[in-house]
Amino acid sequence: MYFDVIQKNYRFSEFYFTSDETIFVSGINQYFIISFKNFKEAFDCIQLSSFVENCYKPIYNNSHKYITKYSSYFFVIFLIKNYIFNPSFLFQPLVISDKFYLEWRDDWIQKSDYILSFYSSIKGKYSLIDESIHYYLGLLDYCIYLLNNYIGYYDYGCVQHKRFSLKKYFNPVYFKIDVKERDFADYLKYLFFSNQYKKIHISELISCGKNYFNYNLVFIRLIFPDYYFDIFDNIILGKDSSSLYNIIYKQNSYLDYIQMIRSEIEKVYPIKKDINLIS
Numbered sequence: 001m002y003f004d005v006i007q008k009n010y011r012f013s014e015f016y017f018t019s020d021e022t023i024f025v026s027g028i029n030q031y032f033i034i035s036f037k038n039f040k041e042a043f044d045c046i047q048l049s050s051f052v053e054n055c056y057k058p059i060y061n062n063s064h065k066y067i068t069k070y071s072s073y074f075f076v077i078f079l080i081k082n083y084i085f086n087p088s089f090l091f092q093p094l095v096i097s098d099k100f101y102l103e104w105r106d107d108w109i110q111k112s113d114y115i116l117s118f119y120s121s122i123k124g125k126y127s128l129i130d131e132s133i134h135y136y137l138g139l140l141d142y143c144i145y146l147l148n149n150y151i152g153y154y155d156y157g158c159v160q161h162k163r164f165s166l167k168k169y170f171n172p173v174y175f176k177i178d179v180k181e182r183d184f185a186d187y188l189k190y191l192f193f194s195n196q197y198k199k200i201h202i203s204e205l206i207s208c209g210k211n212y213f214n215y216n217l218v219f220i221r222l223i224f225p226d227y228y229f230d231i232f233d234n235i236i237l238g239k240d241s242s243s244l245y246n247i248i249y250k251q252n253s254y255l256d257y258i259q260m261i262r263s264e265i266e267k268v269y270p271i272k273k274d275i276n277l278i279s
Contacts, residue, residue: 002033005075009061009068023080030080032056034173035073042067042074048172051094051159055083055170078172085166087205090184091212093158096177100157102217103178105147108224112140115229118236128241129232132248136228143224146275150217155179163230164190181213185221192257193227193250203264210268219265219275222258 002021006012015026024031036042046058046066056078058066068075119133160178161169164186168174176182188205191197209215231244255277265271 001035001071001073002075005068005070006033006077009063009070009075010059010077011062031059032078032080032171032173033075034078035075037073039067039069039074042076045172045175046076048159048175049078052170052172055081056172057081083170085169087187087200089169090187091208093160093180093183095156095158097157099154100177100179102147102150102153102155104221104224105144105151108140108144108147111229112137112144115140115232122236126235126241128244128248129235132228132244133232136225139223139225140229143220146220146223149272155214161186166190179214179217181217181221184209184213185218188218188222188258188261189227192254193247197257202261203267206261206264207268213269215265215269216272216275219258219262219271222261223275223277 002017002024006015006024012026015024015031017024018030022033024033034045036045049056049058059077059079060066061068061077066076068077115133115137119129122129124130156179157177158180160176160180160182162174162176164183165174188197188202191200191202206215228244228247231241231247235241235244259277262271262277
């Protein structure tokens with residue numbers, strides 16, 4: 001469908017797709033095409049892209065509009081420009097709102113209900129899930145409990161990310177408005193699961209954020225096992241389950257990692273005593 005959308009609605013004489021079916025090349029430029037189920041989603045994405053137009057710039061279609069309706073979907077194409085991620089970006093996120101209520105607790109309660117409901121329908125089908133899911137549900141419920149202390153908590157609403165990825169950091173499709181601790185915690189997770197944490201001076205990162213982040217929230221999000229449930233969702237969709245084994249195999253090492261982070265945090269910021277690890 002992407003090929004037809006481009007060919008019929010844009011002025012590209014020649015183009016070809018890369019191994020990523022959402023990325024195509026025309027001339028010397030790379031472009032990203034994405035579909036949305038409704039006009040508002042497409043419009044919101046374009047609005048957010050205005051904050052990173054030096055990296056992802058929407059382009060007009062033949063009707064001189066950014067949004068192209070084709071079949072029952074709405075499409076947007078972005079020109080991709082070169083960029084390099086720098087950890088300093090985590091300390092200077094774009095502020096969208098002066099008052100944004102923390103939504104993690106409500107989101108994670110919904111996540112827990114969804115996981116429990118869906119697991120009951122597949123119990124016994126995947127032995128690896130059967131053997132591990134209750135531990136990770138326990139972590140999830142513990143994080144929800146810890147956030148009871150933050151009901152009604154609010155801070156600035158900043159441009160953050162649904163999932164942290166260096167490759168997709170500037171892609172507005174993956175933007176999400178949230179408190180500033182989200183990306184910082186998810187970046188620390190990313191460093192571990194991509195085996196890059198030994199190349200980064202964690203203590204320096206922690207020290208830089210001592211007057212900026214609420215490190216209690218950062219640590220709670222480090223405990224939150226989204227890394228497990230993301231793969232759980234992929235298995236349900238029929239994808240390979242081998243990556244789940246890798247997550248489980250690394251769990252003890254990950255606990256050691258975030259305990260190390262806690263030790264670094266406590267040098268500059270007091271972590272509440274009730275926020276502990278579950279081994």
